[in-house]
Amino acid sequence: MRVPAVVGIAALLIYTIAVSGGNEFAGTVSNNVSSPGKAPEGMVWIPGGEFSMGAAANGGGSCEMPMASNDAGPIHRVRVDGFWMDATVVTNEQFEQFAKATGYLTIAERIPTKEEFPTAPAENLIAGSVVFVPTDHEVPLDNYFQWWTYIPGANWRHPLGPHSDLKGKEKYPVVQIAYPDAEAYAKWAGKRLPTEAEFEFAARGGLSGKTYVWGDEFRPNGKWMANTWQGKFPVKDAGEDGFAGIAPVKSFPPNGYGLYDMAGNVWEWCSDWYRTDYYKILAEKGGVANNPQGPDSPFDPAEPGEKKRVHRGGSFLCNDQYCSRYIVGTRGKGEVNTGTNHLGFRCVKPAEQNLQVNARKH
Numbered sequence: 001m002r003v004p005a006v007v008g009i010a011a012l013l014i015y016t017i018a019v020s021g022g023n024e025f026a027g028t029v030s031n032n033v034s035s036p037g038k039a040p041e042g043m044v045w046i047p048g049g050e051f052s053m054g055a056a057a058n059g060g061g062s063c064e065m066p067m068a069s070n071d072a073g074p075i076h077r078v079r080v081d082g083f084w085m086d087a088t089v090v091t092n093e094q095f096e097q098f099a100k101a102t103g104y105l106t107i108a109e110r111i112p113t114k115e116e117f118p119t120a121p122a123e124n125l126i127a128g129s130v131v132f133v134p135t136d137h138e139v140p141l142d143n144y145f146q147w148w149t150y151i152p153g154a155n156w157r158h159p160l161g162p163h164s165d166l167k168g169k170e171k172y173p174v175v176q177i178a179y180p181d182a183e184a185y186a187k188w189a190g191k192r193l194p195t196e197a198e199f200e201f202a203a204r205g206g207l208s209g210k211t212y213v214w215g216d217e218f219r220p221n222g223k224w225m226a227n228t229w230q231g232k233f234p235v236k237d238a239g240e241d242g243f244a245g246i247a248p249v250k251s252f253p254p255n256g257y258g259l260y261d262m263a264g265n266v267w268e269w270c271s272d273w274y275r276t277d278y279y280k281i282l283a284e285k286g287g288v289a290n291n292p293q294g295p296d297s298p299f300d301p302a303e304p305g306e307k308k309r310v311h312r313g314g315s316f317l318c319n320d321q322y323c324s325r326y327i328v329g330t331r332g333k334g335e336v337n338t339g340t341n342h343l344g345f346r347c348v349k350p351a352e353q354n355l356q357v358n359a360r361k362h
């Protein structure tokens with residue numbers, strides 16, 4: 001391939017990675033724009049820019065589906081525009097405001113219909129959602145149905161089932177949220193869900209090629225940096241990081257952009273359809289992917305019939321025995337109508353919208 005003689009070494013390195021899809025990271029180059037005006041409440045400015053996306057360390061498996069193929073490689077160059085991002089995931093009290101204002105019923109609160117599930121017997125059509133239930137003994141980690149159970153009556157107001165509630169949990173992440181629920185909230189709030197590329201750019205916090213959103217060491221100076229799982233999975237969450245199970249937002253330090261829980265605590269919906277081979281497709285195209293929106297349609301060879309979108313960030317269930325998805329750049333996925341008690345979301349807002357709002361005020 002012909003390369004202009006004037007291209008410097010750094011540029012050449014980027015070029016090689018983008019074209020061949022290597023496993024090497026090149027530096028993050030932030031867009032040279034300052035934040036456009038005053039931050040909307042609870043949001044921080046993410047400058048956007050060009051960065052190396054994906055994860056070099058690719059384990060098999062995820063919280064939802066063990067033995068998944070390596071989907072977070074190859075590392076490829078991506079550019080995203082700047083945007084505002086919620087500093088935390090959406091909390092129970094924020095979602096309550098939305099539910100009160102709109103009367104919106106989440107997927108888990110709706111009784112499944114005969115049209116949706118034509119072959120299911122009528123007595124099985126009960127509103128509910130999926131809950132993590134620890135096993136009472138050690139199990140082989142090859143079948144996630146051992147620890148995921150459909151619980152009738154589980155929904156965002158009752159995250160672990162009918163006997164659980166949100167008392168004192170105002171600042172906890174809202175969970176049991178299906179994709180359409182997250183979308184509906186975002187629309188109401190005048191925001192949208194992040195693309196997978198926006199999420200990863202933001203998660204990296206200005207760093208490049210680090211293992212975690214805060215650096216390369218899991219516990220710098222012995223400090224816990226994210227809510228993950230300690231102890232034998234899926235039997236007992238030892239909670240050595242201070243939390244067995246979910247934690248209130250802002251319980252751990254923010255990343256370089258001031259974003260909390262970009263790794264661990266709860267998985268977060270992104271707007272991209274999930275395709276195992278999407279990064280391969282981008283890398284083969286070469287160059288820099290500009291504001292990638294994800295593939296046109298979903299495809300997960302592990303469950304080809306299911307329409308899945310991307311999850312990011314990992315959760316309080318993530319651990320080094322099973323799925324280290326708190327490693328930045330790794331990916332998750334989920335069927336769009338399925339919520340769980342470790343899945344939430346946060347929103348983003350493009351800069352232009354905010355500029356227009358400001359312009360109108362003046």
Ligand SMILES: [Ca+2]
Nearest residue numbers: 227228241243
């Ligand atoms: Ca924990």
Ligand SMILES: [Cu+2]
Nearest residue numbers: 063318323325
């Ligand atoms: Cu996990």
